Amino acid sequence: MLGGTLALLATLTAGQLGDCVEEDEQGRQFLVCFDPGNGIELGLSAAERGGLTPALDAGLLLRTERESVSKEGTLWFNEHRILSARAEPSEDRPLLEATLYQGVFRRHIAEGFILVPTPRPIRLPFPFDIAIAVTAGRYERRPFEGAGFTLETARAALLLDPVRSPTRRVHLSFGPAISHAVRYDGQEAAHELSPLTSGMVDLGLETEDGWWTLRLTGLAGWVFAPGAEGFFRARADAKVERLVLAVNDHPVSATARVSAALADAGVGRNTEWAASLGLTLRLFGR
């Protein structure tokens, strides 16, 4: 599967580089623009999470753009993040986070509208693109908390995007989310459900050349645990990247990241924040 995905990445990136290639005085060519949504991402950073620790990130990114099949004439901008993981091998507070799949699918339409199905259909303006964000299999393990783990089995959010960008470089989406998670403390599993009682926001900004990237995601809302009172939890993550160099045309960016969790970190539903600064290599990120 990985081989097939790499081949797809290579195919997607080949032949689209015309304006992104520059030539020096010696006639040597090199890339000067990149796609931060594609490639194999490898990151190394220093993180502060109640103490300084190294952090490693990895993941497979794939971004596609296609015409809608059922609604021909409109575009789908799709972002996939496959097998992403972050490890903080701290001595006293080690952490592992891994997500099987994350995807954001946005359908762009030139002129959004609400159709009221009267005998002569009425068309009302609706200034939003519609998107859906899904997450499957987000695993969080903190050995210092004991034998337990947290597993968000699935999350789906229905999002509106008022920016309605005709490119994949910009999006701002928000909307309700539904999710199920299990917190296992080593003895008992507690199920947590958020039946559209959470809200999600997802902001992505990139320069056309891919040198600068900003990504902000947030999730907040009420979660219900069977047999217990519902509670409010929130989580946010912001990341800024600036391209600093490229190795064999594979971009390396300086990355600054801040994340925070309110009653949502680890098995103990802790409140915490973290920040990190490092470098990210994106293989095939063209």
Place this chain on the structure above:
Amino acid sequence: MASTALALASLLALSQSPEAPLDAPLRQEPVPEPAPAEEAPPPRSLRPRLEPLADPLPVMRWDAPVMCGYLEPTRAVPSGHFRVQCDERTKLCLAAPTNVLGPDGVETPVPLSRARECTQLYREAWAAELRAGYRFVPAIADSPPGWVRDERGRVMQVNFDLNRRIYLGGAYAPSLSRQETTDRVRADFGIEVEFPSSTEPSVGRLHMLEAELLLGANSAIEGTLARYDWSVAREVPLLWITTFVGKPTRHDLTLDIAGWFEALRLESINRGGLRWQSFLTLGAANLTVDLWHSKDLVSYVRLRGGPALELDTRAGITAIKPVAAVEGDLTLDRDGFHHLRFSALGEKLLFEPEVAGRVRNPQRLKLRAGYELILLAINDYPLTLVADARGAWRDDLPGVLPGWELGAEAGLRFSFWAPARRSAPLQAAP
């Protein structure tokens, strides 16, 4: 209409203008949609004039050939570039702008979407049109089945297939049991795919990752990994009976037997403040017999029955579960706006070890009837009102007295995908 177009093309070829040599070829070149103005527009003297607007505007047909060419410019269409569909019999050509009109009624650079490819006609052909006495009247451009186009040329979907969708919904879902009403909310998600067979009159239905969360005092979670079933219209009757009283007459008995399969269905419920009880159906294989189905096999009323294997995750025991059901799924209108679904399902657990606090061979009876109505569509995705009523009787919960539990739900559901139905009609003139 196809023959009309051919006749029209012949006519055009035979009646070239004096300015054009007789042997000049009729220039008709297929161009991709939208048809761009690739050549300089012909002079005004060679362009037909568009008649005044009619109310309501006629609609061009999706299933007839369309040409693109230049008419006299109008206030709304300064470029004069139009899609044209002609009828040889009436000598009438319907003409619609090739681009969408803006809020001010003037054409924009945005080409029409979901319009058919058109054949570009150049100046010689238009001159011939004029001499042949064709009239050109404003019209609404063609749109595919299940879609309509407004006067500005914007297209929108008005026919939806809710059997092909990815949905996400929420509802208020109170329940009533033992004279006690409890508040609950429901969230649901699912993927539905329906596909006809290319080789026989049959329709398959695949449901994936369907999940329903009922949260409140009487909480419940239901989720199914995958379910597949199909309906078939047998062409050969199972048996036929010929009667010989009077004139011999043949009576066919057709039995449309098909299948229904399910893998990994979880039902977790919490009643009486006790711990959660979970039943995992590992697999089920049922036969279905259609009592009635629509001609396109999309709607049906049927009997279903067969065995399943169920795991009680709390007790750690497995039982055989015979199932019998009467169920129906009816699409009530042509455009897929009204749906009625109902089922009456009986289950019994057999060959299970004794479980403390409950009877041997417990049973469940589940009744359900629901209605789904498309309220509106947002960016061509339908938003539906869902209302249903449920009743369940069961004696399979240890420590819980058997009895009826009733529920009612009303909420909204948003569906992605939802293409036009395969039977969707073409747009008619308003």
